[in-house]
Amino acid sequence: MKLSLSRVVSGCRLGTLTNLGKNGVQTMELPGCLLYTKTGSPPHLTHDTLQAIEGVPAVVQLTLSTLVELHEVLEEYKAGIGKFIGMPESVLYCSLHDSSTPCPPGYNSNKTVSIWGYGGRMEMTASKFMSMQRALQPDWLQCLSDGDTISGETSRKRAKKSVDRSLSFLDECLQLQEKSPELQGSMMVGVIEGGDVLEERLRSARETAKRPVGGFLLDGFQGQAMAKETKLKLMASVTAELPEDKPRLIHGIGKPDEVLECIERGVDVFESFFPYQVTERGCALSFSYDYNPDPEAAVLEQNGIQDAGKNGIEKDINETSKADPEITSFEIFLKEKRYRDDFGPLVHGCTCYCCQNHSRAYVHHLLVTNELLASVLLMMHNFQHYFSFFHSIRDALRDDRLDQLKELIFRQAL
């Protein structure tokens, strides 16, 4: 794998990862996102419906938590998770946890990390973890790490532990990797911990960077525990310690404004669980990322922004379905009565399968009648919208229009 940076603008890195995957021919543009999956499948989608989405990322994210129960099955299968899930050609990254389901705190120890599979909690030692990875054979893997610093107040002691444990796990896993023929082509992603303690963060970054890892995961920045100021300052401090020629990943960050903030602080790779969460609450991403609109499109975009801005504001006495409290200003809630006879697409100008073929009224109907197709169509739209957003970030960096894009996105962040 090789990372080539074409430019750095206001801290944002624009570049390309090349020589990816088992055949070494895949590439990924940075900044970019991964394709989010559960149990190895993009939620609600089959291969055919996935193919109908434009801009699907080259790198697929698997989560150990949704795959851990398949350990025995995969050991017998032998050919690796990519083939098992029907994605033999994709580049695969295996993370520990699934960002859409936060882990309960307090279950890690010096020798174990707990992950929550469908059958419940499983304690992973480095040995068990690597055994699982040998059965999976991913292209990239997040090293076993202790990121249990995101709930409530984290003491210095706990922050220090997260760094110590994660470094210990890293060394042990790297050793085990050396002895594993199945994992010779796999790249270890070193995990940077340290909670909200600057010293620990710097120590973690420097020490992790000394190991032969192929990339870095900035962990522990998920959730609401850290104040935004602190979070962003720490992020910048961490990436300043990292080599330029290796990708920086982050988990748990999905909202467009937060994505931009992280990119400005040297992060390259994001997850795409956010469009999934939007789908699950019956919503469609509607925010504009078109920093170059023609006047007509600008009017439509403005309407779109107004739609999103009005979420839940209309007090309809008969409204039996309430929007999820997590709903953001970047999306519209299709179950609202006003969409019942709205025959326009989810988002004007969107070229996704749903917007090209169906109306807001139809999706509204599917949601009201609890039909499975609602999630399929929303997932297709939301993924495509999100992938297009990342495309526009790269365009903006290339065209020196980052400020316009930022202004547009932050205007919609309310």
Place this chain on the structure above:
Amino acid sequence: TSATVSGPALSLRVVAECGLSKARACELWLPHGPVLSPVFMPVGTQGTMKGITARQLEGLGCRICLGNTYHLGMRPGPELIKQANGLHGFMNWQQNLLTDSGGFQMVSLVELSEVTEEGVRFRSPYDGEEILLTPEKSIEIQNALGSDIMMQLDDVVSSTLTGPRVEEAMYRSIRWLDRCIAANSRPDKQNLFAIIQGGLDPALRTKCLEEMMQRDVPGFAIGGLSGGEAKDHFWRVVTLSTDRLPREKPRYLMGVGYATDLVVCVALGCDMFDCVFPTRTARFGSALVPWGSLPVKNKQFAKDFRPIDENCDCPTCHRYSRAFLHALFRSETAAMHLLTVHNIAYQLNLMRSIRESIVEQRFLQFVRDFMRTMYSGQERYPLWAVEALASVNITLE
């Protein structure tokens, strides 16, 4: 042979007939394109084929599917669908659509429904309002939906019911047919099919056939079956009907979808079928195969790395194993969609194979091969199927 125009919106061409049995292969020309029969029509109740897109469904070769007047009449309602350019426009399905009348759902789904000469009175489960579905209202809704084939509102009674109610329902269905014909405001664009009733009583069925065949309708359905009656009675009613129904008009056997039933009823002269079974069983984790069904969500498939059916060329079998589907089924809707795709492919492939064998004059051999694969052992052949097939000169070895 040339096509017979059965109505302004339908013509049928008998392409081939099995020399032995009553099986035939036809071309059915409808407003939204040709349909090759024998045909299985998947059921897309609420304007969606459950988790699969219109494009996927079309890609599997489906050219006609069902929507339900009762469900769509409730939500989102006929006015909205009319605004959306009919059900075709609303769900963006450009192939053919058949809608039932709403009669069956009302009786089977809803408590406290009351049937009078006027229509069916019931309480809406969505807002508690009292609703009266008359033949006129049913046709009005179906006209708004714009389906290529509409079904008359019939007086539906359970197939296991006996006594005077059965006869009453049969005669009422005839009267309701006339009311439906009168109410159809778009006979040039939408075909209204009659539904033969009469329970399991040959005399009543014959009477119904005689009467309904005097009406000018482009097609006929055999209704009131597939409701738990003995198979032995079932097939005799089917064959009695096809003996009398006109050759040049399509015969639609409602509610039939199990593979064996399809094969036998094609032999008995039926052209069109619908059933929720294949799509429903997919959502419950079962894959249909030529030798029965595989409950992939069962433990036994956890390490079975073969596709559902090695000889199936559907997108699911092309890419995924039983083991993966098993793993996925536990938590992901995608598993249901993958099985739905396969089961629809199975049904459509089955009908295609049946049709090809009729066209190529080898239907007899097809039936024998089919039964052998499905039942692995002649002692296992269902007696009713053996007898039904024998009645049309198809003997299994």
